[in-house]
Every structure is written in structure tokens, then in C-alpha cells.
Amino acid sequence: MTKKSSKKSGSSLRAGRASKARVGRTAPRKDPKGGLTNAGRRYFAEKEGSHLKPGVKGAADTPEKLKRKGSFLRRHFAKPRGPMLDARGNPTRLALSAHAWGEPVPKTAAAAARLAAKGARLLERYAKAKSTASSRGLRGR
DSSP, rough: OOOOOOOOHHHHHHHHHHHHHHSSSOOSSSSSTTBBBBBHHHHHHHHHHHOOOOOOSSSSSSSSHHHHHHHHHHHHHHOOOOBBOOTTTTTOOHHHHHHTTTOOOOOOOHHHHHHHHHHHHHHHHHHHHHHHHHHHHHTTT
């Protein structure tokens, strides 16, 4: 019987570690450009039962899109929960969330306030569209 050598060469050791690291790893949940990835939305659906949708990137041309985008912009940028830039001058996750919704990444409080104002305008358009739709429904009866 021959003994097996317990020493591994450096390259095979590194390959072994790399393969072990990949085994348990899943797809990233946070998109580096802002927002969640599809895998992140699936994760929260399984874990918490939530039904998260991706951000409205294009024009908010339906009442549902107006409401979702307007609510998001008002909720996150009217009274921001943190700074827009970190100590190195890079955008924070809060600022990058605007990019996930198709908006420019705010770098100052004034830029965040402009996004909040846009959200308010979208919500006003939503309210107007909702009221005209409901009045049309009453006239048709």
C-alpha cells in the first residue's frame, strides 16, 4: 500500500477553494446599478411572500405606472433617509434606486427634491386620470 500525499500543489489548492466558494453562491440580489435583480425579487417572494415588481423605467403612460412611479419618487426623495453620495463621492444605494426607475441619479439634495416634485406631478396626473375615468363610468350607466 502506498500512502497518498497529503500536500496539494498550490494551483490545485486554489482551484479547490474557488470551486467550493461557487457551490453555495447564488445570483446577486442587489443590482450594482440600483434596485433588485430578478433573483432578488424571487428571493423576497419566497422568503416573505412579497410580490415586488421592477421599477417603471419608461414613460409612466398608464394610471398604474403613474401611481407606482409617483409614489416611489415621493417616498424616497421628498425626505431622503440618507445622503446621496458616500464619503468617496460615489452614489449611495438610495441615489442608485432612482436609476433603477429610469431617472437620473441625484447627487445633491436639490436634485432629490426635483425628483420628489416630479413624483408629486405624476401623482396629480394619476388623480386626474382616476377622476376622469370614474366620471366617465358614471355617465355611461
